[in-house]
Amino acid sequence: MPTKKELLDLQFIEARHKLIDLAAFLDRIDRHPGADDFRYAALQAAIPILLSERPDRARGVLDALSDHSHEPIPKAAFQGALGAAQPG
Amino acid sequence: MYIEPHAHMVSRTTDDYEKLAIAGCEVLCEPAFWAGFDRSSPAGFFDYFRQLTDYEPKRAAKYGIKHYCWLCINPKEADDPVFAREVMALIPQFLDCPTVLGIGEIGLNKNTRNELAIFEEHVQLAVDRDLPILIHTPHLEDKLKGTRLILESLAGFSKLDRAKVIVDHVEEHTIAQVLDAGYWAGMTLYPHSKCSPNRAIDMLEVYGSERLWMNSACDWGVSDPLAVPRCILEMKKRQHTAAAIEQIVYHNPRKFLSQSPRFV
Numbered sequence: 265m266p267t268k269k270e271l272l273d274l275q276f277i278e279a280r281h282k283l284i285d286l287a288a289f290l291d292r293i294d295r296h297p298g299a300d301d302f303r304y305a306a307l308q309a310a311i312p313i314l315l316s317e318r319p320d321r322a323r324g325v326l327d328a329l330s331d332h333s334h335e336p337i338p339k340a341a342f343q344g345a346l347g348a349a350q351p352g
Numbered sequence: 353m354y355i356e357p358h359a360h361m362v363s364r365t366t367d368d369y370e371k372l373a374i375a376g377c378e379v380l381c382e383p384a385f386w387a388g389f390d391r392s393s394p395a396g397f398f399d400y401f402r403q404l405t406d407y408e409p410k411r412a413a414k415y416g417i418k419h420y421c422w423l424c425i426n427p428k429e430a431d432d433p434v435f436a437r438e439v440m441a442l443i444p445q446f447l448d449c450p451t452v453l454g455i456g457e458i459g460l461n462k463n464t465r466n467e468l469a470i471f472e473e474h475v476q477l478a479v480d481r482d483l484p485i486l487i488h489t490p491h492l493e494d495k496l497k498g499t500r501l502i503l504e505s506l507a508g509f510s511k512l513d514r515a516k517v518i519v520d521h522v523e524e525h526t527i528a529q530v531l532d533a534g535y536w537a538g539m540t541l542y543p544h545s546k547c548s549p550n551r552a553i554d555m556l557e558v559y560g561s562e563r564l565w566m567n568s569a570c571d572w573g574v575s576d577p578l579a580v581p582r583c584i585l586e587m588k589k590r591q592h593t594a595a596a597i598e599q600i601v602y603h604n605p606r607k608f609l610s611q612s613p614r615f616v
């Protein structure tokens with residue numbers, strides 16, 4: 265099993281790249297016109313999970329971006345998925 | 353040498369078979385799924401099943417790859433139950449083809465009542481014929497709910513052999529419930545938007561490799577037929593042994609798929 269340093273040597277630049285890309289995405293959305301969107305709010309709500317102490321942050325983010333209702337729906341409004349659950 | 357247990361080759365060109373062969377793919381399994389657009393008639397599915405059972409095995413054989421398939425009407429096209437049942441009525445005549453492994457990939461797409469009803473009719477067909485089942489779980493925000501609904505539904509089938517069921521496209525929020533219930537779990541490697549090779553390796557490290565496989569699920573969309581060999585490379589970089597790699601990309605799929613007498 266690789267050490268922390270070995271993993272950082274392997275993957276730090278990639279993780280840094282992804283973090284900066286996320287920061288730039290947030291800046292970009294803020295800079296552009298238009299109404300608030302539930303997807304942006306869902307992303308913002310998930311970001312604090314990255315700084316939590318839990319050992320399963322990836323699961324935490326996935327849970328935060330999931331539909332938590334239980335019953336099958338009568339009819340789908342569309343075929344694909346949006347990446348975050350629509351409120352209501 | 354590895355097995356690609358989930359690829360949609362009807363959507364790929366022949367040079368992808370060549371790339372797979374060069375990368376060491378020995379066996380490839382193709383579940384019936386959506387082909388990028390809704391088919392307008394059961395006859396469209398009849399031809400699709402012919403393609404899966406006759407044409408693709410021949411195309412793969414030219415590159416030394418053994419091609420198997422799974423049959424069903426996929427959940428994306430199963431929301432109209434009348435249409436879905438017409439397609440399902442075509443399936444039995446193909447089940448005796450020598451390369452058909454079982455029923456799949458069935459499951460849910462938007463977690464509708466009709467999708468669930470057709471899913472359960474497929475499970476009953478598999479139970480009646482003692483066939484393995486390959487299950488598609490919905491993507492993105494729908495995966496958690498869809499996985500729960502699927503597991504709750506499967507729990508109602510008392511004659512189901514859980515070792516013969518694989519629930520595919522698991523991610524960090526669904527893998528534990530699938531494995532804890534006694535099923536196999538599939539991890540699908542996507543270039544972006546869903547599970548990456550490194551996340552799949554994390555799940556392997558956390559949950560162990562006993563009932564897991566990895567696949568590319570390459571299809572008509574943005575996907576990579578070489579996702580499994582790319583993941584092998586990442587496993588090497590993360591110091592997984594050759595034996596551990598062989599276990600997940602060869603022995604595990606072989607163990608699960610060998611439950612079909614067709615798989616040789």
Ligand SMILES: [Zn+2]
Nearest residue numbers: 383385457569
């Ligand atoms: Zn698939």
